[in-house]
Amino acid sequence: MNELRCKVLIVGGGPGGYVAAIRAGELGLDTVLIEADRLGGTCLNVGCIPSKALIHAADAVHALTEPLALNALGVSLAPPALDYARTIAWKDAIVLRLNTGVGALLKKAHVRSLRGRATLLDGKSALVHADTGEQRIHCEHLVIATGSEPMELAALPFGGDIMSSTEALALTEVPRSLAVVGAGYIGMELGMAFAKLGAKVTIVEALPRILPLYDEELTQPVARRLADLGVETMLSARALGFTRGALKVADAEGAETTIPADKALVAVGRRACTSGFGLETLDLTMAGPFLRIDERCATSMRNVWAIGDVTGEPMLAHRAMAQGEMVAEIVAGEKRAFDRVAMPAICFTDPEIVAVGLAPEAAKAAHREVLVGLFPFRANGRAMTKQAEEGFVRVVARADNHVVLGIHAVGAGVSELSAAFSLALEMGARLEDVAGTIHAHPTESEAFHEAALKALGKPLHI
Amino acid sequence: MGQRSIRMPDVGEGVAEAEIVEWSVRVGDVVREDQVVAAVMTDKATVEIPTPVAGTVLALGGGVGDVLAVGSELIRIDAPGLPDSPPPAPRKAAAAKPEALAPAAAAVAAETAPVDEAPRDAEAQASVVASPAAPQTGAPRPPGERPLASPAVRARARETGVDLRFVRGSGRAGRITHDDLEAFIARPPEAPAKRAGKEPNLAVETIKVVGLRRRIAQNMAESSRRVAHFSYVEEVDVTALEELRASLNARATEERPKLTMLPFLMLAIVKAVADFPQVNAHYDDDNDVITRFGAVHLGVATQTPVGLMVPVVRHAETLSLHECAREMRRVSEAARQGVAAREELSGSTITLTSLGALGGVASTPVVNRPEVAIVGVNKIVVRPVWRDGGFAPRKTMNLSSSFDHRVVDGYDAATFIQRVRALIETPASLFIEASSF
Numbered sequence: 001m002n003e004l005r006c007k008v009l010i011v012g013g014g015p016g017g018y019v020a021a022i023r024a025g026e027l028g029l030d031t032v033l034i035e036a037d038r039l040g041g042t043c044l045n046v047g048c049i050p051s052k053a054l055i056h057a058a059d060a061v062h063a064l065t066e067p068l069a070l071n072a073l074g075v076s077l078a079p080p081a082l083d084y085a086r087t088i089a090w091k092d093a094i095v096l097r098l099n100t101g102v103g104a105l106l107k108k109a110h111v112r113s114l115r116g117r118a119t120l121l122d123g124k125s126a127l128v129h130a131d132t133g134e135q136r137i138h139c140e141h142l143v144i145a146t147g148s149e150p151m152e153l154a155a156l157p158f159g160g161d162i163m164s165s166t167e168a169l170a171l172t173e174v175p176r177s178l179a180v181v182g183a184g185y186i187g188m189e190l191g192m193a194f195a196k197l198g199a200k201v202t203i204v205e206a207l208p209r210i211l212p213l214y215d216e217e218l219t220q221p222v223a224r225r226l227a228d229l230g231v232e233t234m235l236s237a238r239a240l241g242f243t244r245g246a247l248k249v250a251d252a253e254g255a256e257t258t259i260p261a262d263k264a265l266v267a268v269g270r271r272a273c274t275s276g277f278g279l280e281t282l283d284l285t286m287a288g289p290f291l292r293i294d295e296r297c298a299t300s301m302r303n304v305w306a307i308g309d310v311t312g313e314p315m316l317a318h319r320a321m322a323q324g325e326m327v328a329e330i331v332a333g334e335k336r337a338f339d340r341v342a343m344p345a346i347c348f349t350d351p352e353i354v355a356v357g358l359a360p361e362a363a364k365a366a367h368r369e370v371l372v373g374l375f376p377f378r379a380n381g382r383a384m385t386k387q388a389e390e391g392f393v394r395v396v397a398r399a400d401n402h403v404v405l406g407i408h409a410v411g412a413g414v415s416e417l418s419a420a421f422s423l424a425l426e427m428g429a430r431l432e433d434v435a436g437t438i439h440a441h442p443t444e445s446e447a448f449h450e451a452a453l454k455a456l457g458k459p460l461h462i
Numbered sequence: 463m464g465q466r467s468i469r470m471p472d473v474g475e476g477v478a479e480a481e482i483v484e485w486s487v488r489v490g491d492v493v494r495e496d497q498v499v500a501a502v503m504t505d506k507a508t509v510e511i512p513t514p515v516a517g518t519v520l521a522l523g524g525g526v527g528d529v530l531a532v533g534s535e536l537i538r539i540d541a542p543g544l545p546d547s548p549p550p551a552p553r554k555a556a557a558a559k560p561e562a563l564a565p566a567a568a569a570v571a572a573e574t575a576p577v578d579e580a581p582r583d584a585e586a587q588a589s590v591v592a593s594p595a596a597p598q599t600g601a602p603r604p605p606g607e608r609p610l611a612s613p614a615v616r617a618r619a620r621e622t623g624v625d626l627r628f629v630r631g632s633g634r635a636g637r638i639t640h641d642d643l644e645a646f647i648a649r650p651p652e653a654p655a656k657r658a659g660k661e662p663n664l665a666v667e668t669i670k671v672v673g674l675r676r677r678i679a680q681n682m683a684e685s686s687r688r689v690a691h692f693s694y695v696e697e698v699d700v701t702a703l704e705e706l707r708a709s710l711n712a713r714a715t716e717e718r719p720k721l722t723m724l725p726f727l728m729l730a731i732v733k734a735v736a737d738f739p740q741v742n743a744h745y746d747d748d749n750d751v752i753t754r755f756g757a758v759h760l761g762v763a764t765q766t767p768v769g770l771m772v773p774v775v776r777h778a779e780t781l782s783l784h785e786c787a788r789e790m791r792r793v794s795e796a797a798r799q800g801v802a803a804r805e806e807l808s809g810s811t812i813t814l815t816s817l818g819a820l821g822g823v824a825s826t827p828v829v830n831r832p833e834v835a836i837v838g839v840n841k842i843v844v845r846p847v848w849r850d851g852g853f854a855p856r857k858t859m860n861l862s863s864s865f866d867h868r869v870v871d872g873y874d875a876a877t878f879i880q881r882v883r884a885l886i887e888t889p890a891s892l893f894i895e896a897s898s899f
Contacts, residue, residue: 401635
């Protein structure tokens with residue numbers, strides 16, 4: 001059997017693992033990365049990137065089918081035709097480009113990447129089952145970055161027409177009808193995209209509203225848009241089972257109905273990948289279903305680190321990347337700790353939602369007196385010219401010292417505003433700092449400026 | 463001519479290097495011919511170096527504490543009046559600014575102070591970090607409140623090991639700026655628990671170890687590192703000796719002044735080493751050679767204003783009791799005055815050390831390399847001693863001695879001290895010519 005020695009062994013080549021590997025390599029650490037599948041993990045292969053590609057395609061085709069908006073611009077055209085196979089090929093090309101790119105970056109950083117399944121033997125060694133045979137790897141530092149996978153429902157086991165997001169993104173044709181179980185961000189993003197692509201979509205959610213992790217004010221524009229798109233939503237309802245093109249659902253009162261659906265997408269959350277690779281032998285301390293880590297991403301075993309989804313919520317690629325970068329620097333001897341203030345979360349629904357920091361209710365609970373400033377896009381010139389007047393930017397700040405606690409927005413393309421929001425929170429901005437910053441005109445970012453002015457009680461354009 | 467280099471002179475026989483212990487001039491100073499410019503120290507003798515030319519000091523060959531080889535440049539002087547020589551540099555511009563050790567306010571104060579007032583005393587050149595702690599700016603943070611700081615400030619705090627919860631922010635809403643953090647690092651706040659009335663003393667003094675102190679430190683460390691010290695403490699009954707001393711001192715005259723205990727001990731050692739040549743020796747451990755001496759050059763450890771010195775009573779075997787006393791007084795006085803000659807400070811073959819009234823009960827003297835034995839004297843106390851079936855008050859004194867166990871065996875060392883003890887306890891034997899006792 002081949003024996004290999006290295007300073008850092010990273011198990012998992014997702015955004016956490018590959019970023020850790022690149023940084024470790026750059027810092028001159030002898031680094032080995034093991035990935036069972038393709039580099040880039042869930043995010044790049046079956047998550048963020050392909051879903052955004054699909055959403056873009058759906059938006060593109062759907063824009064051509066909204067006669068009112070186009071007529072207003074003076075455009076009229078024949079109904080568009082969609083070659084979905086080409087859409088998927090285009091999406092796959094993007095994924096492949098990024099896969100290759102990650103591989104090149106790793107090579108540039110002198111990281112050895114191995115393809116194969118890893119089995120941890122102890123905190124300092126692992127066995128890799130590669131195509132070329134088995135290889136034993138000894139390391140000084142072990143970084144666990146095994147990520148997460150879609151959660152299954154007992155009543156709806158994956159297989160056949162019951163899909164996880166992975167299969168949904170790999171469909172070769174748009175289903176005529178689609179039942180989406182779970183109105184979290186994954187179910188909502190994909191549900192809306194398939195609706196735009198022409199599927200008849202029904203969303204089933206156990207809680208009484210969609211996107212239950214966001215406050216209602218923020219999700220209302222999305223709910224309205226759902227209705228526009230003809231998506232049916234069944235709230236406070238439980239999926240009971242799926243048989244022969246029909247999803248059986250029990251509503252709040254317990255009354256059972258069936259929803260005709262060619263396919264069912266189950267998007268009820270993701271669970272950490274903590275089994276199947278010998279993690280048990282390390283006997284690390286857990287935090288519920290996740291690996292417990294401290295502020296340096298250290299597990300309960302010395303020189304064993306864990307990053308990304310395997311360490312729990314929020315399961316976000318950018319969190320994993322920041323953790324991976326930090327762990328590599330710590331291993332290289334630098335003093336680091338994960339002390340980030342802002343962890344932006346984005347829903348690529350229509351319209352998009354950005355959430356950074358505390359929502360008004362949570363802010364009130366933490367600090368009692370808060371100021372809230374909300375500026376709607378219908379008062380923003382640029383939003384009008386883009387036919388995107390739905391939504392707003394909302395700023396929450398402490399009443400006593402005006403330190404910004406949270407920034408939220410909903411609207412077309414607001415995901416790109418998240419950079420300004422995160423920076424403001426991370427820098428510890430006060431309302432006056434945002435108000436005192438010139439925001440270019442005409443842009444949607446002016447809504448951020450105006451929301452801060454409003455919270456200070458001196459709005460200009462509303 | 464123009465620039466003249468004055469080199470480190472050969473200040474003693476076989477001396478290869480000398481340490482600068484004091485500069486009397488600095489760069490930019492104008493010096494007269496024969497003016498003393500520096501003091502250098504070699505083998506415990508300090509020599510003042512004059513300049514043979516008049517002119518302006520251009521450069522110094524080293525700082526206080528630097529060791530220069532004989533022949534290397536000590537000072538460079540520019541003789542004035544020559545056409546190619548530059549005009550004398552203004553004092554202040556050319557003088558090196560004192561190193562700013564204290565931050566912020568103290569540094570400003572140091573720079574505005576006249577340069578001439580910078581400390582000149584080389585031996586005790588000390589920089590005292592000013593103690594009054596500047597209060598932190600900004601209001602204290604309510605308990606539990608997170609410190610407000612940008613990621614860059616947080617990263618810098620982590621790298622420097624500062625917990626931002628203890629740093630006050632001067633910015634709006636208590637924001638900690640880079641300046642706040644740097645100020646905190648430069649001067650941490652005083653201890654939170656302040657006792658009423660008593661201010662914590664935050665003065666810190668750093669003293670450059672130079673000259674004799676450095677020599678002492680090196681010798682002590684070298685002795686401790688190389689010599690396998692074997693210490694032996696024995697009690698000596700000095701009642702008879704004290705009676706003799708009292709009766710001698712009662713008849714003291716100008717020529718024969720009062721005697722201390724030490725001359726008697728010197729006689730005892732001289733007598734004892736005749737039978738124990740292995741303790742009156744040098745051990746050259748670099749070459750594995752032991753040199754035994756017929757002569758007894760007795761080193762007498764002496765406290766001087768600048769530190770410990772060991773002036774030497776040469777050929778103690780030729781001296782009578784009063785001659786011992788006189789010679790010891792002379793060399794130790796010379797050492798204290800700083801006028802001891804080189805040969806009066808070197809060449810001892812065995813050393814006697816006494817702290818007098820401070821002698822304590824026991825001590826562990828450090829062997830004066832390359833010697834192999836040192837005899838220490840502790841204080842005299844009156845003790846009840848069991849004697850002839852009853853307790854009797856006796857004057858007793860401990861001898862604490864150390865030997866180089868590499869070349870002196872414990873048995874020999876103990877027997878040597880027992881011989882010294884027997885001589886002291888029967889003082890008449892000190893004055894019997896033949897060492898038949």
